[in-house]
Amino acid sequence: MAARLSRAAARDRLAAAQETRAGIERGMILMAAGALTAPGVHALAKSLGGTMSAGQVSSARYFFQILFLLPLIWIAQGWRIPAPSLGLAIRGVVVASSGLFFFWALQYLPLATASAIFFVEPLILTALSAAFLGEPVGWRRLTAVTVGFVGALIVIRPSFAAVGYAALLPLLAALTFAIYLAMTRRQAGGEKAVIAQFWVCLFGVLALSLAMGLGGPAGVEVLAASWPTAQEWALLAAMGAIALVSHRLAISAFRSAAPASILAPFQYLEIFSAILLGVMLFGDLPDAATILGTAIIIGSGLYVFRREQALARRRR
Numbered sequence: 001m002a003a004r005l006s007r008a009a010a011r012d013r014l015a016a017a018q019e020t021r022a023g024i025e026r027g028m029i030l031m032a033a034g035a036l037t038a039p040g041v042h043a044l045a046k047s048l049g050g051t052m053s054a055g056q057v058s059s060a061r062y063f064f065q066i067l068f069l070l071p072l073i074w075i076a077q078g079w080r081i082p083a084p085s086l087g088l089a090i091r092g093v094v095v096a097s098s099g100l101f102f103f104w105a106l107q108y109l110p111l112a113t114a115s116a117i118f119f120v121e122p123l124i125l126t127a128l129s130a131a132f133l134g135e136p137v138g139w140r141r142l143t144a145v146t147v148g149f150v151g152a153l154i155v156i157r158p159s160f161a162a163v164g165y166a167a168l169l170p171l172l173a174a175l176t177f178a179i180y181l182a183m184t185r186r187q188a189g190g191e192k193a194v195i196a197q198f199w200v201c202l203f204g205v206l207a208l209s210l211a212m213g214l215g216g217p218a219g220v221e222v223l224a225a226s227w228p229t230a231q232e233w234a235l236l237a238a239m240g241a242i243a244l245v246s247h248r249l250a251i252s253a254f255r256s257a258a259p260a261s262i263l264a265p266f267q268y269l270e271i272f273s274a275i276l277l278g279v280m281l282f283g284d285l286p287d288a289a290t291i292l293g294t295a296i297i298i299g300s301g302l303y304v305f306r307r308e309q310a311l312a313r314r315r316r
Contacts, residue, residue, distance in 0.1 A: 027254070027263055028253070028266065030250075030252050030253035031249070031253035031254075031267070032266050032269055033249050034247070034248075034250040035246075035250075035266050035267050035268070035269040035273070036270070036273045037242060037245060037246040037249065038243075038246040038273070039115065039270055039273040039274040039277050040239075040242045040273075040277070041061065041239050041242050041243045041246065042106060042111055042114070042115065042274065042277075043274075043277040043278075043281055044235050044236075044238060044239040045057050045061070045239060046106040046107075046111055046281075046282065048232060048235055048236070048239075049106055051226075051232065052226060052228065052232065053212075053221065053223060053224040054100055054103040054104035054106075054222050055100055055208055055211060055212050055215070055224070056223075056224070056225050056226070057103050057236070058096065058100045058103050058204075058208055059096075059204075059205055059208035059209060059212065060228075060236040060239070060240070061099060061236070061239050061240050061243055062099070062201040062205045062208070062240075063205050063240065064236060064237050064239070064240020065197075065201045065243055065244050065247075066198060066205065068240060069194060069197060069201065070198075073195065073198060077192075081198065082195060084199040084203070085187070087187040088187075088196060088199040088200060088203065089199070089203045090183065091184060091187070091203075092203025092204040093203060094176050094179050094183065095177065095180045095200055095204055096203070096204030096205075096207045096208050097176045097207075098173045098174075098176040098177040098180060099173075099204070100208065100211075100222070101169045101170070101172040101173035101176065102114065102169070102170060102173035104166075104169050105166060105169035105173065107166075108163040108166040109159055109163065109169075109170070110282065110290075111274045111277060111278035111281075111282065111284060112271070112274050112275040112278045112284060112290060113155060113159055113284075113286065114169075114170045114274075115270060115274035115275075116152075116155045116293060116294040116297060117152055117155050117167075118171075118173055119174070119267075119268065119271060119294075119298070119301065120149060120151075120152045120171065120174050120297060121174040121175075121177050121178050121181075122178075122267075122301045122304060122305075123148040123149065123304065124174055124175055124178035125178040125182060126141055126144075126145055127142075127145055129182065129185075138307075141303075144303045144307070145300070147299075147300045148296065148297050148300030150296060151292075151293040151295070151296025151297040151299075154289055154292055154293035154296065155293035155297075156168065156171070157289065158289050184196075193251050197247065211223050212224070212225050253266075265301070265302055265305050268298050268301065268302075271294060271298070
């Protein structure tokens with residue numbers, strides 16, 4: 001009898017382990033798919049940047065995300081949408097600023113270069129976590145952050161010589177997106193992801209629309225508005241759909257059994273996807289400085305992730 005119970009318990013443990021492993025693998029696949037999909041948004045934004053302002057492209061992205069989110073909200077809970085908090089409104093403005101800076105950068109920089117500079121974001125988030133969230137960050141991770149910024153400077157330097165201060169726009173996009181993630185980490189307890197995304201997108205649209213309403217008539221080119229053609233409407237809708245799919249894939253990955261420390265490095269697949277799209281669609285081959293700087297940024301980010309994983313194991 002005891003032997004049969006022992007065998008049954010062993011089978012249950014094996015089944016649970018297999019289920020956990022399957023969940024981890026599913027999370028890794030979802031995260032990889034989301035990372036590889038995300039640069040499609042940037043490629044469409046770059047192609048639209050020749051005829052539309054960065055402010056209008058960014059605003060349209062969030063507008064179409066809202067339209068595509070509404071059926072998901074209705075399926076999840078009908079039309080019962082809780083009122084937003086002030087934090088959600090601020091996060092919407094911050095993430096809209098990040099999108100504006102990045103789409104603006106794409107008007108001057110190759111897709112791979114802008115993406116490489118933007119990927120100092122995890123390193124900035126590490127620094128912000130220490131400064132504003134009170135999370136302990138040791139000298140090893142701070143060193144990795146510093147090295148990562150050196151990699152970003154290597155990428156920025158030739159671009160700065162070619163296009164001037166526009167080369168710093170992806171850095172501003174990374175900073176504002178890291179602020180958005182830090183705020184989300186602090187405020188996200190109890191929020192439903194689809195509702196939070198809806199309000200963030202809505203406040204982003206409102207902020208960008210207000211900025212265009214003020215900046216466009218004042219002659220601020222990046223905030224100018226024009227009526228899109230039928231083809232541009234289709235591309236804008238596709239951009240919003242891809243952005244939503246990529247975001248939902250990443251959320252589903254983080255809700256799987258896979259730990260965040262395993263999933264986080266998969267975001268660097270975006271750089272490789274951005275390079276491929278840049279070559280295929282725009283003929284932009286990354287130069288030696290971009291490749292070297294990108295390698296340093298990725299190496300620094302991976303070290304930070306490995307260090308966080310080690311500290312998490314030690315705490316457990």
